[in-house]
Amino acid sequence: MSENIKHHLNDSVLMAYAAGALPEAFNLMVAAHLSLCDACRAQAESFEALGGEVLEQLQDGKEALVSAESYAATLALIAGGPVETAATEDTGCAVLPKPLRDYVGGDLNAIRWKPVGMGVKQAILPTSKEASARLLLIPAGTAMPDHGHQGTEMTMVLQGAFQDDDGYFARGDVEIADSDLHHTPVADIHEDCICLAVTDAPLQFDRLIPKIAQKFLRI
Amino acid sequence: MHLRRKRCMLANVEIRPKLASAGANSIGFVRNEKVKKQPVTPKNAAARLLWVEHVSRIRDHKDTQAFADLFDHFAPRVKGFLIKSGADASLAEECTQDVMATLWHKAHQFDASRASVATWIFTIARNRKIDLLRRQRRPEPEDLTWGPEEEPDQADILNLQQETELLGAALADLPSAQRELIEKAYFGDLTHSEIAAETGLPLGTIKSRIRLALERLRHVMK
Numbered sequence: 001m002s003e004n005i006k007h008h009l010n011d012s013v014l015m016a017y018a019a020g021a022l023p024e025a026f027n028l029m030v031a032a033h034l035s036l037c038d039a040c041r042a043q044a045e046s047f048e049a050l051g052g053e054v055l056e057q058l059q060d061g062k063e064a065l066v067s068a069e070s071y072a073a074t075l076a077l078i079a080g081g082p083v084e085t086a087a088t089e090d091t092g093c094a095v096l097p098k099p100l101r102d103y104v105g106g107d108l109n110a111i112r113w114k115p116v117g118m119g120v121k122q123a124i125l126p127t128s129k130e131a132s133a134r135l136l137l138i139p140a141g142t143a144m145p146d147h148g149h150q151g152t153e154m155t156m157v158l159q160g161a162f163q164d165d166d167g168y169f170a171r172g173d174v175e176i177a178d179s180d181l182h183h184t185p186v187a188d189i190h191e192d193c194i195c196l197a198v199t200d201a202p203l204q205f206d207r208l209i210p211k212i213a214q215k216f217l218r219i
Numbered sequence: 220m221h222l223r224r225k226r227c228m229l230a231n232v233e234i235r236p237k238l239a240s241a242g243a244n245s246i247g248f249v250r251n252e253k254v255k256k257q258p259v260t261p262k263n264a265a266a267r268l269l270w271v272e273h274v275s276r277i278r279d280h281k282d283t284q285a286f287a288d289l290f291d292h293f294a295p296r297v298k299g300f301l302i303k304s305g306a307d308a309s310l311a312e313e314c315t316q317d318v319m320a321t322l323w324h325k326a327h328q329f330d331a332s333r334a335s336v337a338t339w340i341f342t343i344a345r346n347r348k349i350d351l352l353r354r355q356r357r358p359e360p361e362d363l364t365w366g367p368e369e370e371p372d373q374a375d376i377l378n379l380q381q382e383t384e385l386l387g388a389a390l391a392d393l394p395s396a397q398r399e400l401i402e403k404a405y406f407g408d409l410t411h412s413e414i415a416a417e418t419g420l421p422l423g424t425i426k427s428r429i430r431l432a433l434e435r436l437r438h439v440m441k
Contacts, residue, residue, distance in 0.1 A: 011416030034360035052338030064299035
């Protein structure tokens, strides 16, 4: 399960994830990456350890006193039993990591793709509005139109691979692009490339037709 | 005392526009009192192991005395954390009950070779906060847990708990401005782009301990 990942998440993102400060779409990206990358998972968990120490060292104030009734109420909650959670399914050969399967409602065959032109397809995932998350399918050997970015965009490969000026990205690798990066990713020839892309601003395409399409397709 | 200090910090937050991470250092506020430093003593490290033991007793024997002790120590901290994160007192109290009940129900998922009890409770409280205050889902990475037949190594547990103790001591020793910034990040007072991961804390050793625990776990899961 631990993959041969070369392009990782940076510490600021991992700390923001541990602190609970990321928009939902970015949380989804981090959770998906950590499912595949033990190096980043260990780093994120060490930032959680720091959160634990912040909690441990909170000084008691009057407001934070917890009443005896509260203890009784907690025991009542416990007696009520755990909140039902879905049984863990066999994850053996799924392409999508668990957090993504939760959003898609299954693995690859449950994704409801919409064509966006040139054979590229996308599926927007339901997250809070501050940022957006979508799955992209780029046919093997196809170039995505040259595009720039506003804000921050992160793209993680789930299947296949792509190449651009920044290098070669395979399963689990994350490319982090900000407004400086202008690139034309090309999907590897061997397999269709499926990625998770999250952004806090819409993508801009340089060519006219995709630009018009962008308005309708929310990419 | 700490909570009152935070109040005045929140007042600052309201009148200021978003902080740039560079500027954040200079704002802050004057600390009246010196931070109480918590020296690393065997007592503290032993307390951590004792909390681990408490969680095992809940898991294995549904031990209510162990739960009562954990509640006394952690419930006020969780409530304080939620208030500092913007919850009002009654929501914070209700939410604290949820967090503590979750501790009971999920005791079997706690892995002492990867987290201290404080860390684990922090993650539960953080997730509940996102749920309740931001009304968002919190996607979590795929679960990695020890099965019923396998348990983490005692030496791994001891090492991790000791490392966490050292991290706590280092946090208590930080200059107050730096410590404030870290607290702000964890209370949700900084946006993700304002969070700087450079903490000056010995996180590398903890990371390598957790990494080791993950490797052993992966090996067992195969």
